[in-house]
Amino acid sequence: MNRRFDAIIIGAGQAGPSLAGRLTAAGMKVALIERKFVGGTCVNSGCMPTKAMVASAYAAHLARRAGDFGISVGGEITVDMRKVHARAAKVTLDARSGLERWLTSMENCTTLRGHARFIGPHKIEVGGELLSAPRIFINVGGRAARPDMPGIDQVKVLDNTDMVALDQAPRHLIVVGGSYVGLEFAQMFRRFGAEVTVVEKGPRLVSREDEDVSTSIKDILEREGIAIRVDAECIRFEPHGDEIRVGLHCAREPRDVVGSHVLLAVGRRPNTDDLGLDQAEIARDARGYITVDDRLATNVEGVFALGECNGRGAFTHTAYNDFEIVAANLLDGESRRVSDRVQGYALYIDPPLGRAGMSEAEGRKAGLPVLVGTRPMTRVGRAVEKGETLGFMKIVADAETGKILGAAILGPGGDEAIHGVLDAINVGTPYRDLQWAVPIHPTVSELIPTVIGAMHPSG
Structure with a gap:
């Protein structure tokens, strides 16, 4: 039938x-x-x-x-x-x-x-x-993707579904993959009491972001006691008693790290x-x-x-x-x-990263005459008042057309504050027009006009 x-x-x-x-x-x-x-x-x-x-x-x-x-x-x-x-x-x-x-x-x-x-x-x-x-x-x-990595079938590795089912903190969580999913779990379980090591094959965390964003994220996580191991060209797995040994490097130290749990967060x-x-x-x-x-x-x-x-x-x-x-x-x-559709997303570590449109690197790769403005959270009143001064704000624009290309706000409320820029990109507001907005004080968003007023050629 x-x-x-x-x-x-x-x-x-x-x-x-x-x-x-x-x-x-x-x-x-x-x-x-x-x-x-x-x-x-x-x-x-x-x-x-x-x-x-x-x-x-x-x-x-x-x-x-x-x-x-x-x-x-x-x-x-x-x-x-x-x-x-x-x-x-x-x-x-x-x-x-x-x-x-x-x-x-x-x-x-x-x-x-x-x-x-x-x-x-x-x-x-x-x-x-x-x-x-x-x-x-x-x-x-x-x-979650599960690539054919050496030794992966010899040990138990977790994915994001397994992680939300955990009802106890691991002794030592090893996160393989230094991008969005992996970093969110890394920080939250560190705060739950676990020792945490992040293993990333590439030279830096969240490689799709600008290098200054990646560097700041690494600093935020390391300040909380999370070990970051980048350039891990020899990732492999093997049992180590009741725990798991994860290979990092083939020819230099440290060659491996041992943990109680492994989260595999290397894509979808x-x-x-x-x-x-x-x-x-x-x-x-x-x-x-x-x-x-x-x-x-x-x-x-x-x-x-x-x-x-x-x-x-x-x-x-x-x-x-x-x-x-x-x-x-x-x-x-x-x-x-x-x-x-204008690209927008967030990384929910604390403080969160809000992203809209192009990064500075993407704009330069496209051959655009990029303008960039930044401001550290140490100079944002709202962040100082809350005692959360890690991170920074960044806006990217096209010097010839006046179009806002993108923005990154890594700091308190960054996932919410980014929407002011995201909305401006969606409706085609020239960056100079935002400079004359009158935002509410004290907020993170109130510094958007200030950042725009200090924009300069990229590089």
Whole structure:
């Protein structure tokens, strides 16, 4: 028996449920298929549980610093990891339950549990049942990559999903991968009481950022007692009694480090290898990401790919924007494009890094006449008042066109303050216009005009 729908959505991540809401509101009969948890990575093993844990780690850190603010808390500060875990799990469960209730109440939406596979361009098999629709939307997300590294099959290595399930702090956590996911876990578990070592194959942390940003992040983490091992050209794993030895270098010291737990945080891969995409002749690139055009359509008429699986964005907000683009184009007669999206994201260490648009290095690589302005947090009143003066602000602009190219705010509230610049880039505000804004004092954002007023040629 073949059940026919107007649209089929594979995956209930950030784009799926919202798209189901728009399509059913437009009178369509929709099937939404989810093989595991509603909400995708963000709700279940990414943003929500990890940021809940970051909040607990910050509370522990602030409690230890209470004396700096003239506050006495008395006694040793301890962390109850079971309660930390329970709090994060509740945040996840509440969000997931809310989404499930919404989908259940959605008229004309049929939610199916199981693994979906294509058996033709517009035909899907799930749990032995055949479904078909003229429009199919793939929203299957991604998972932690597990490259074939020497000895990796001889030891137990954890990924981000495993980390949010821990209810006790490791004795010594070794984080392999010095980028966004790895650094957030490194700092939070250091604050939970673990010894932490970060191992990075490259010459510096978060290599996509400008070198001054990477250097400042390294300084922030090392001040908290996190060991950073870059240029680790000989990463390998082997059992060491009840613990794990991780190789760092082949010919120089230290050659290895021994820890109780290893987090592998070396990138992501799309969940596209078991969807039967070949049966529908849906194209993928060499890394497995589904190939889409500027409107998120695949090479097969009526089939779209949204979220992390299309390789056009690895964030919750970009997945949601994918939904917005598809819905606007299909239902509202608009012509929205992925290439119009301004890049924005954050690194949730403490203090956080907020990023918008191009970096200085990207602007220079593109051959643009780059202007740059910076200001250390030691000269930002709000940061001084809060006793959080690590980091700095940086804005990049095009000297000829006056366009703001990008910004980095590494400091207290950097993930929020960056939106002033992100919004200005989105609407095309010339950088000089921001110089004459009258921001609120005392805030981090109030220094944006000051930074702009001191801009000078890059390099």
